[in-house]
Each structure stands twice: as structure tokens, then as C-alpha cells.
Amino acid sequence: MNMMPADLRAVYALLLREIKIYFREKERIISILVSPLLFLFVMGRGLSGHSPIAGINYQQFIFPGILCMVILFTAITYGLYIIWDKRLDFLKEVLAAPISRGTLFFGKSLGGMVGAVMESLILLVIGAIFVLPLGPAKILTAFILSVPFSFIMANIGLSIVARMNSMEGFGLVMSFLTWPMFIFGGALFDLSKAGPWLRLAAYLDPFAYCVDLMRWVMFGWGAFPLTLDLTAVVFFCLVSAAWGVFSFGSLQQTR
Amino acid sequence: MSRLLTLSAIETNGLAKQFGKIMAVDRIDLTVSKGEVFALLGPNGAGKTTFINMLCTLIKPTGGWARVAGHDIVHESLAVRKNIGIVFQEPSLDDLLTARENLCLHCMLYGVPQPETGARIERMLAIVGLDARADDLVRTYSGGMRRRLEIARGLIHTPRILFLDEPTLGLDPASRQAVWSYIQELKAAAKTTIVLTTHYMEEADRLSDRVAIIANGRIKEIGTCEELKNKVGGDMVILKGRIEPEAFAGLDFVKETLREQSGLRLTVREAPRHLKTILDRCPQVEEVRVRRVTLDDVFLKFTGSPMPGENSG
Numbered sequence: 001m002n003m004m005p006a007d008l009r010a011v012y013a014l015l016l017r018e019i020k021i022y023f024r025e026k027e028r029i030i031s032i033l034v035s036p037l038l039f040l041f042v043m044g045r046g047l048s049g050h051s052p053i054a055g056i057n058y059q060q061f062i063f064p065g066i067l068c069m070v071i072l073f074t075a076i077t078y079g080l081y082i083i084w085d086k087r088l089d090f091l092k093e094v095l096a097a098p099i100s101r102g103t104l105f106f107g108k109s110l111g112g113m114v115g116a117v118m119e120s121l122i123l124l125v126i127g128a129i130f131v132l133p134l135g136p137a138k139i140l141t142a143f144i145l146s147v148p149f150s151f152i153m154a155n156i157g158l159s160i161v162a163r164m165n166s167m168e169g170f171g172l173v174m175s176f177l178t179w180p181m182f183i184f185g186g187a188l189f190d191l192s193k194a195g196p197w198l199r200l201a202a203y204l205d206p207f208a209y210c211v212d213l214m215r216w217v218m219f220g221w222g223a224f225p226l227t228l229d230l231t232a233v234v235f236f237c238l239v240s241a242a243w244g245v246f247s248f249g250s251l252q253q254t255r
Numbered sequence: 256m257s258r259l260l261t262l263s264a265i266e267t268n269g270l271a272k273q274f275g276k277i278m279a280v281d282r283i284d285l286t287v288s289k290g291e292v293f294a295l296l297g298p299n300g301a302g303k304t305t306f307i308n309m310l311c312t313l314i315k316p317t318g319g320w321a322r323v324a325g326h327d328i329v330h331e332s333l334a335v336r337k338n339i340g341i342v343f344q345e346p347s348l349d350d351l352l353t354a355r356e357n358l359c360l361h362c363m364l365y366g367v368p369q370p371e372t373g374a375r376i377e378r379m380l381a382i383v384g385l386d387a388r389a390d391d392l393v394r395t396y397s398g399g400m401r402r403r404l405e406i407a408r409g410l411i412h413t414p415r416i417l418f419l420d421e422p423t424l425g426l427d428p429a430s431r432q433a434v435w436s437y438i439q440e441l442k443a444a445a446k447t448t449i450v451l452t453t454h455y456m457e458e459a460d461r462l463s464d465r466v467a468i469i470a471n472g473r474i475k476e477i478g479t480c481e482e483l484k485n486k487v488g489g490d491m492v493i494l495k496g497r498i499e500p501e502a503f504a505g506l507d508f509v510k511e512t513l514r515e516q517s518g519l520r521l522t523v524r525e526a527p528r529h530l531k532t533i534l535d536r537c538p539q540v541e542e543v544r545v546r547r548v549t550l551d552d553v554f555l556k557f558t559g560s561p562m563p564g565e566n567s568g
């Protein structure tokens with residue numbers, strides 16, 4: 001246990017790197033927000049879909065889901081960026097460092113959270129101004145929730161990428177994991193009225209609980225029971241972290 | 256436990272790595288003592304980098320075992336990593352950070368005490384001559400500048416065992432000199448064990464206590480530079496002109512004759528003493544040069560290729 005401070009310092013170092021890089025790449029900060037904003041303003045207004053909650057229109061109804069979408073896409077894309085590290089440069093340096101793979105994983109995971117939390121904060125402010133008026137308490141709660149949500153998604157991205165060696169895998173993960181997670185998560189529709197198969201898929205989807213919990217915060221309404229959402233989020237935090245530590249354990253230098 | 260048994264910094268036994276059909280490292284047994292500077296020489300694809308990567312715990316061996324600083328590279332990889340520093344052959348800098356940030360991050364990862372970090376960074380930047388560009392992003396650096404930063408980074412945490420994979424590749428002569436003298440200083444003052452690979456024989460000759468010549472994943476020859484040179488012979492006598500090797504038949508001090516474009520190259524024991532005899536045998540000679548055997552000659556002899564070329568499997 002006398003190693004603890006060194007490990008914490010290493011995690012802090014990795015985190016610091018991500019923060020520095022994040023604020024240096026301003027174009028990325030903006031570009032990541034483009035598709036969620038299109039969803040929110042074009043589909044939200046244009047589709048005039050159905051909202052199950054009285055007094056809440058469709059655009060407002062999908063806002064919590066879009067907020068979670070930003071987290072999902074930012075955090076998973078971030079995880080996938082490690083392939084770049086792997087192929088080009090920096091991962092080698094970190095792999096040779098005297099830190100355990102678990103420490104490396106948490107450093108990277110926290111790093112991924114920073115980006116996702118920042119992006120969701122920007123969208124939260126935009127949404128609170130233009131879409132759904134929210135009080136300070138709700139904004140704060142939503143912001144706090146974005147932390148564990150980002151953690152889960154970053155862990156998933158990192159765990160998958162630890163086994164991949166090429167950038168081709170990037171597209172596969174996006175089409176077979178990220179988009180299905182988003183679609184089945186019920187960000188754009190009411191899961192409580194969905195068919196049994198759709199509901200089953202949603203039960204397996206960590207993203208669905210994030211969206212639902214966010215709806216509980218903003219509307220006091222959810223498709224799942226509140227306790228189920230909370231339990232599921234805690235569960236997925238733990239499982240995804242364990243998965244990540246495990247996958248990073250066998251991480252090797254590749255070309 | 257194992258540290259009591261061994262005084263050596265590195266010990267490998269039948270260490271092997273196979274990539275598919277290619278035997279990149281083929282059962283290498285090697286012991287490097289503490290404080291020794293050891294050079295690995297060999298043609299491209301000989302397996303030098305693979306060997307080093309295994310010792311640094313970056314890839315797992317497919318056979319044999321190795322201890323670095325007394326720790327097993329597979330089962331105690333973290334303990335191994337706590338004792339080593341490495342300069343990679345291939346770039347491994349963080350392009351998106353500045354030189355100073357790269358060094359700072361490295362110090363944090365390697366547990367350099369916080370109060371010392373600043374001073375060490377300044378010192379290393381000065382040694383590799385990057386102080387003026389320290390706050391520019393690495394992606395704006397030239398190839399040689401990156402190389403210098405990589406070296407600074409590998410050395411900054413004063414590891415007990417240092418791996419340098421072609422450290423001075425692409426450096427200008429002045430930077431190379433600076434790096435060499437710093438390595439010599441490390442050896443003298445800090446008793447650092449250093450394993451380096453290089454294609455510059457002069458570098459190996461100057462820095463290392465012992466060298467090993469590797470080809471096709473196996474050690475062909477190992478010893479001090481002097482020992483290896485003596486194995487090749489004493490001196491080189493280079494003769495220009497139309498001379499046939501048969502002219503020197505029966506001379507026991509002529510160990511080898513080799514035809515070259517414009518003449519003949521002899522490997523001769525104690526050349527100065529026998530020079531007259533040699534010249535008597537070839538009156539038609541146009542030009543004569545005598546020089547000591549260099550490590551280049553050793554390399555050529557034991558790798559059997561005049562030009563380090565592709566050599567796989």
C-alpha cells in the first residue's frame with residue numbers, strides 16, 4: 001500500500017495530459033457537438049414526435065437523451081483514440097513506465113471523462129437556455145450525473161480498444177456498438193411504450209439507464225423505476241471498470 | 256530472493272520470441288553485469304529491438320526467461336519497469352505536448368521527486384540543446400530535435416538500467432558527441448548499466464565494455480571490442496593494383512585475403528613487422544595502406560554481409 005501516492009501521481013499525470021490536449025484542440029470541442037445539436041434542433045423540431053409527458057414537447061423530451069449521446073460519443077471515441085497512441089507513439093512510453101496496467105487504465109479513463117463531462121456541460125448550458133429551462137439544482141444534478149456516465153462509456157471504449165490493433169476497427173465499433181447503444185437506449189422515444197424486444201435490448205444497454213436517470217432528474221419521469229436506474233448505473237460503473245482493468249492487463253506493444 | 260543470487264543487472268536464458276514463422280530472437284543467453292555498457296550490433300532485422308522490448312516488458316517472450324535487476328520480466332514486470340529507462344528506436348513522444356511537458360509528464364510517471372523535477376528538466380534540456388525550443392509543441396520539431404528529446408526523456412529519471420535502441424540515429428555530429436559524453440558520465444558517476452544497439456561501430460567502440468554481434472536472432476560473437484578485433488586478426492593491409500591472392504600463399508601471418516574493386520585486402524598479424532615480406536610478393540603494387548582492424552571489419556566478418564541488409568528468419 002505504500003505505493004499509493006505514486007499511483008495517484010501517475011493517474012494525475014495522465015489526466016493532466018488529457019486536459020492539456022483537450023483544451024488545445026479547440027476544433028474538436030466544437031465538432032463533437034455538431035451531430036447532437038443537429039439531432040436536438042433539427043430532428044427535435046422537425047420530427048414533431050410524441051412526448052409522453054404532459055407539458056413537455058418532443059424536443060424537450062429528447063434533450064436528456066441527446067445530452068447522454070454527447071457523453072456516449074465523446075467518451076467512446078476518446079477510448080478509440082488509443083489506437084492512434086498504440087500505432088504511433090505515446091502508448092509505448094506509458095507502457096514502459098513503472099505503473100501498473102490498472103493505474104494506466106484509470107488514468108486514461110479519467111482522462112476520457114474530462115472531455116465527455118466538458119462537452120456535456122456545454123450542451124447542458126445550450127439546452128437550458130434554448131430548449132428546456134432548468135433550475136440551478138437540476139443543472140447541478142445533471143452535471144454531477146455526467147461524471148459516472150462518462151466513466152462507464154470511457155471504460156467501454158478503452159476495454160474494447162485494448163484488443164484492437166487497427167484503425168479499421170474504429171468504424172466497426174461505431175456501427176456495431178456506439179450507434180446501436182444510442183438507438184436502443186431510448187434517447188429518441190419512450191421505452192415504456194416500446195415492444196418487448198426493444199425493451200429487452202434496452203435492459204442490456206447501459207446507455208438506456210443513463211438516459212432514463214437523466215429524465216428522472218429533468219422531468220421527474222422515467223420509463224424504468226428510479227431505483228433500477230440507480231442500481232444499474234452503479235453496477236455498470238463497477239463492471240466496466242473491472243473489464244477495463246482486465247483488458248489492460250494484457251495490453252502489449254504492437255505495431 | 257533472486258537478487259541475492261545474482262550480481263548481474265541482466266540475465267537471460269534461452270530467451271526467444273517468435274512472430275508467426277519468424278524467429279525474431281532465437282534462444283539468447285546473455286549476462287550483463289552491473290555498471291557495464293553493453294552494445295548489441297547486428298544487421299537490420301537481427302532481432303535487437305525485439306530483444307530489448309522483451310527485457311523492457313513491452314512484449315512477452317515465447318520461450319526462455321530473463322531477469323532484469325533481479326526481477327523476472329514476465330511475472331514481475333512492474334518491478335522490472337521500476338528499474339529501467341528506455342529510449343525507443345521508433346518515435347514515442349507526445350506530439351501534442353511541448354518538450355517541457357513531455358519531460359514533466361515522464362518525471363511524474365517515473366516518480367521523480369517533485370522538488371527535483373524542475374532542475375532536472377532544465378539540465379537535460381541544456382544537455383540536448385533544446386532549451387530555446389522547450390515550450391514549442393513537439394509536432395513542430397525536426398527529426399533530430401525529436402531524437403534529442405527522446406534521449407533526454409529516457410535519461411531524466413536516472414534509471415539503474417538503461418536501454419538505448421539506436422540512440423543517436425539521425426543526430427548531427429555535435430549532438431552525438433554531447434550524448435556520448437553524457438553516457439560516459441552516467442557510466443562513471445552513476446554506475447548505470449547500459450544496453451545499447453547501434454549501427455555506428457564507432458559508437459559501440461567508444462562507449463561499450465563488451466559487444467555482442469547478433470544475426471538472425473542469435474548471438475554470433477561476444478566479447479570486448481579488443482577481443483573481437485583480435486579474433487579478426489591484427490591489422491588490415493590494403494593493396495591497390497592488379498594483385499592475385501595466390502601471391503601470399505604460405506604466409507602464416509596472413510590470416511585472410513579478400514578481393515576488393517581496386518585490389519586486395521589482407522588481414523595480417525603484426526603488419527608493421529611483415530610489411531616488407533608482403534611487398535616483396537607483389538612488386539606491381541600501386542598503393543599501400545595499413546590500418547588497425549576496426550569494429551566495422553568485425554561486423555562484416557561475423558555477419559557475413561558487406562552491407563547490413565534484409566535478414567529475416
Ligand SMILES: Nc1ncnc2c1ncn2[C@@H]1O[C@H](COP(=O)(O)OP(=O)(O)OP(=O)(O)O)[C@@H](O)[C@H]1O
Binds near residue numbers: 301
Ligand atoms: N510485431 C512484429 N510482428 C511480426 N514480426 C516482427 C514484429 N516485430 C519484429 N518482427 C520481425 O522480427 C525480426 C527482428 O526485428 P527487430 O525489430 O527486432 O530487428 P532489429 O535488429 O531491431 O533491426 P533494425 O536494425 O532494423 O532496428 C524481423 O524479421 C522483423 O520482421
Ligand SMILES: [Mg+2]
Binds near residue numbers: 303304420
Ligand atoms: Mg531495431
